[in-house]
Amino acid sequence: MTRHSLDSLRSYDPEAIARYYSARPWRVLWRALTIIWGFAGFLLGLQWDRFMGKTASHKAMRAVQLRQLLTRLGPTFIKVGQALSTRPDLIHKDFLEELVKLQDQLPPFPTDQAMALVEAELNQPIAEMFSSVSATPVAAASLGQVYRAQLHTGESVALKVQRPNLLPVLTLDLFLMRWAAGWLSAVLPLNLGHDLRLIVDEFGTKLFEEIDYLNEGRNAEKFAENFRDHPEIKVPRIYWRYTSSRVLTLEWIDGIKMTGTEEIRAAGLEVNEIIRIGVTSGLQQLLEFGFFHADPHPGNLFVMSVDDQEPEVFGRLAYIDFGMMDQLDEQTKETLVDALVHLINQEYQELAMDFVKLGFLAPETDIRPIVPALEAVLGDIMGESVRDFNFKTITDRFSELMFDYPFRVPAKFALIIRSLVTQEGLALSMNPNFKIVEVAYPYVARRLLQGESPQLRRRLLEVLFRDGRFQWQRLENLLRIARTDQSFDLLPTAQLGFQYLLSEEGRYLRRQLLLALTEDDRLHTEEVQRLWGLIKEDLRPERLLSSALGALAEFSLEGAAAFLPTMAPLSALQNALR
Incomplete structure (x- = not known):
């Protein structure tokens, strides 16, 4: 420069x-x-x-x-x-x-200035690019304002123009x-x-x-790619021919603001279902894709009616404004799941170490006095009050803790906090009785039980085993919670689990399960019967046969040899159950 x-x-x-x-x-x-x-x-x-x-x-x-x-x-x-x-x-x-x-x-700046900037940025007269442009902006913010326009090809678009002299x-x-x-x-x-x-x-x-509109366009396309297999999420198309660093042209979204509860109901949509879509998509951004929308306020989220061509879609949530985004690396995502597991297990020493890994505490920090403080702040979060859990409660408690201990919120997590608290506030404005845990818990439980990656499978083992002992109640709780998610199908999860048990990676789990079934010098038939009562409706014989054939298709001779020693104890268990 x-x-x-x-x-x-x-x-x-x-x-x-x-x-x-x-x-x-x-x-x-x-x-x-x-x-x-x-x-x-x-x-x-x-x-x-x-x-x-x-x-x-x-x-x-x-x-x-x-x-x-x-x-x-x-x-x-x-x-x-x-x-x-x-x-x-x-x-x-x-x-x-x-x-x-x-x-x-902020008050809008004059439209003639906005149109002059568009022409200067795109090197074309307005009339050659658009057949019509609204006389006044439909929205004006601190960094720019938006007009509704129409291309000569007929598409309705949103024309976003940056405020003049913003950079100085x-x-x-x-x-x-x-x-x-x-x-x-x-x-x-x-x-x-x-x-x-x-x-x-x-x-x-x-x-x-945020003020680089080319960057915002790339963010939108990356976000759309992540949700390409999720028909409930809509991302507007970017028109690159009419986009520059200070002008952004994107597909116009006809929808209802998330705060328009009565309008949503009038459109025949279920408010709680829209909330579920919003919360689940937010968790997917953080824990699956690692690329998240950091500013999901009411002006950036719209509810769209169901398309006639997609009757299976209950409602569609449209995200707009991708200027404030951030990316989490794999290690950070894994550490976030670690922190969640340690919170569930009430392992506050390990949780304090997670805070060090995530950058909330400096590596040289003495965590010994912090561990009891974490337990005091978070001790009842996973207890009887779990249904009343919300992110606002956590941030309020931590705001006090951070003035007594050397915590610092890294920039990425400031954005994560903003995203979570904003989405939760939006959900509560739509339904004051909404409990975010009723959506978040099933999602996390389902992710752990499905264990699509070695990292998730390892974390599931950390939940299910503590001090070398199998936690029967935790598995039962996970299954109960996961089944409250209507999209959760136990059979594919069981198939993944069976394949994992037969693999080399599952050697440790096979040994631990055998020990769990016979620990304390007794067969744990009562616990197994409770689990069977919970899942038997989902595991009907015809579906089980199909699933077993799929799992065995990848079953090697080596896997069979490794698994055979388990048959005798399991036969004994089967006889006991009878």
Whole structure:
């Protein structure tokens, strides 16, 4: 990037931005004075509250004041507030709850400016590209606005246009934030366990990704590819011929906003089924694909009526706006499942180590005092109150924990938290009695029981065995939970399990199952009978025969030889059951 232009800046580069603004001190000074003047009243108010001993009683009022101030300061600060709303390591709970209310809606900029930008970006007159364009935007946000248009070929499209002169505004604010990060933490109620400039850099990186519409188009196509076999999820098509880094043209979605509960019912759709689709697709993004939508607010999710050509689809959920996305690597996905397993098993020492692996705790952190704190915070999450479990409860509890221990929320997990809490809030706005665990638990249980990968099979074993002993009740609970998911079919799962038992990889499980069946010097016929009563309706003879033939098709002689020693104990068990 030259010293005289920001146009060549395609990704966040704090050093290049600093070089640019070092040659323009007057612009830096004017913006700094504007920001300082805006924050002066807020900071003086905080100090006055401390002096008068009214910090606690005035905290809610100051939180509202902060939200309003960030809105007035414009796009960068609106995005800062939204990002901070998912950072319990940086902001106290009272401020978090208010910042969640931040909306990135701003007054639209003039349509003639928007159309001029489209023509400049795409090097064509508007009339040659579109047969019609709405006279005013249908939506206006902090970074851009959207028009409804029609191509000459007849397709209805959404024309998304970036705000003019956005890059100078964002880069100047990022420059000032990074410069101020060193001393601002001493004034605001932030948790200082690390260099705040790293937080600014994380934020700047994601913000630059969000304003690159070419990147958003690629994200949409990747997201669509992940859900290609899921007819319940709709992703709009991107029209690359009419797309640039500042203009995005995509398929127009006719649908009902997720908050339109009455409209959804009037369309003949079941609200709880729509919620199920949303929660399940969110879990798939995190635990299967590792590529997730980080901003699933009501304006980005639409409910579409069932297509006549697809009667098996109960309802279709359309995702739009793919600017804020992130990717989880395989190790992170596996560690997330590990953390879930350790939470189920109430193994808090291992859970603390998972937090280290995930970056919530530094590698050199002494986790010994943290383990009892985790148990105190999470001890009843998987107990009798499990049906009342929600992500908001977890974040509220952790927001207190993070000010007593050296926790830090990595950028990826700030986005994950934002995604989960937003989706849960959306679900609760549609149905206040909705319990996210009633959808999430069956999904996770089904994934563990199906064990499509060696990693998932290993984690299932960790759930089913503790201290070398088989946990009969856990297997029964997993089966009960999984069966509450109407899409769960036990037979294919049983077939996968049978194939695994016959494989070399299943040698350990064969040995452990034999020990489990005869441990404590008795045959566990009562436990086996309970399990059989739970699954016998799904395992009818004709389906069992077909499944067995499929499993045996891959059964080698070596596998048979390895499995034969198990037959005698199993015969004894069969006689006992009779």
